[in-house]
Amino acid sequence: MNPADVKTFFRNHWTVRKYKSVPMPEDHLDAILYAAQRAPTDATAQMYTFIRLTDSDVRQQMADLTRNAHINTASESFVICADIHRLESLLKHRGYTPGNYPAVAVHFAVGDAVMAAQNMLIAAEMLGYMGCWIGGVMNNLPEITRLLKLPEGVFPFAALTIGVPDEEHKLRPRLDRALVVHENSYQDPTPEALSQAFEEMAAITSRGDWALSLSRYFAQGGSMEVREGHLRQVLHQQGFAHVSTADQLFQQAVKAGFPELVVRQKGAADLEAWLDQGHLAYRGDGGHLTEALENALMEALKERTE
Numbered sequence: 001m002n003p004a005d006v007k008t009f010f011r012n013h014w015t016v017r018k019y020k021s022v023p024m025p026e027d028h029l030d031a032i033l034y035a036a037q038r039a040p041t042d043a044t045a046q047m048y049t050f051i052r053l054t055d056s057d058v059r060q061q062m063a064d065l066t067r068n069a070h071i072n073t074a075s076e077s078f079v080i081c082a083d084i085h086r087l088e089s090l091l092k093h094r095g096y097t098p099g100n101y102p103a104v105a106v107h108f109a110v111g112d113a114v115m116a117a118q119n120m121l122i123a124a125e126m127l128g129y130m131g132c133w134i135g136g137v138m139n140n141l142p143e144i145t146r147l148l149k150l151p152e153g154v155f156p157f158a159a160l161t162i163g164v165p166d167e168e169h170k171l172r173p174r175l176d177r178a179l180v181v182h183e184n185s186y187q188d189p190t191p192e193a194l195s196q197a198f199e200e201m202a203a204i205t206s207r208g209d210w211a212l213s214l215s216r217y218f219a220q221g222g223s224m225e226v227r228e229g230h231l232r233q234v235l236h237q238q239g240f241a242h243v244s245t246a247d248q249l250f251q252q253a254v255k256a257g258f259p260e261l262v263v264r265q266k267g268a269a270d271l272e273a274w275l276d277q278g279h280l281a282y283r284g285d286g287g288h289l290t291e292a293l294e295n296a297l298m299e300a301l302k303e304r305t306e
């Protein structure tokens with residue numbers, strides 16, 4: 001391949017949502033799954049699992065829950081999950097205790113899952129298929145997590161459909177390269193460049209108003225704010241969340257035998273939190289309640305394990 005071939009290949013990528021009703025031959029499926037597993041992966045830990053949807057009832061439910069009907073009509077549909085459950089099982093199998101790193105787990109497991117699935121999509125495109133990533137899993141995350149019986153340590157990042165296109169090629173615009181590739185340090189876009197971006201991207205929407213389309217997702221009151229609540233709930237339930245609210249920390253303290261909490265303002269910006277257990281009390285300092293309480297809890301638990 002030469003540079004022109006590479007550009008031609010990627011110019012022929014487009015997201016396809018309408019597929020011909022044809023099954024994918026076994027050797028094609030084998031090749032695209034091989035490509036997925038050859039993707040780079042942090043620490044070779046392979047922190048992802050794909051759930052291949054083959055049962056028509058599960059497919060229909062996933063199509064409904066994600067509001068993406070093509071999950072049901074594609075040759076192949078997968079749910080792409082970030083997964084540290086298997087990794088933890090491997091560690092436990094050899095007698096190690098898994099560490100506590102929920103934010104790092106999200107970071108690397110999502111990275112691994114995306115790289116593997118995008119490898120799969122590119123391999124599929126090499127074979128003449130096209131596909132569609134489906135962030136619509138966010139529309140009903142808790143139900144999807146239950147439907148697919150995802151254990152703690154696993155959450156669905158997105159779905160991916162693959163099939164033979166039954167729609168016209170549509171090349172969707174991209175931002176000017178200077179906006180997304182910066183040299184040596186981050187460059188904030190100028191107001192002119194921002195205005196130019198809306199012109200360049202106008203063709204992506206039927207009304208020619210990219211700002212309106214972005215706002216429906218990302219502005220105040222947009223769908224991402226609704227998704228934020230669902231994602232936090234599922235991340236917490238699946239073991240990927242920091243214990244970050246004062247309520248949760250206090251519940252943890254009560255469970256650990258510290259049923260009383262006293263909080264005092266110390267100077268203008270600092271707080272001290274005391275966890276009390278009758279004759280024992282542990283102090284934590286912090287700029288806000290959660291931090292002070294977290295520090296007090298750490299002190300109390302440290303003492304207990306020493």
Ligand SMILES: Cc1cc2nc3c(=O)[nH]c(=O)nc-3n(C[C@H](O)[C@H](O)[C@H](O)COP(=O)(O)O)c2cc1C
Nearest residue numbers: 013014015017068132133134135136137158170172
């Ligand atoms: C993480 C992610 C989530 C997406 N979610 C959806 C979705 O739920 N439904 C859909 O029809 N397309 C979805 N898409 C496809 C995008 O709309 C599409 O990639 C984008 O418009 C660019 O178009 P192109 O791939 O044809 O260039 C998603 C893409 C990504 C990467």
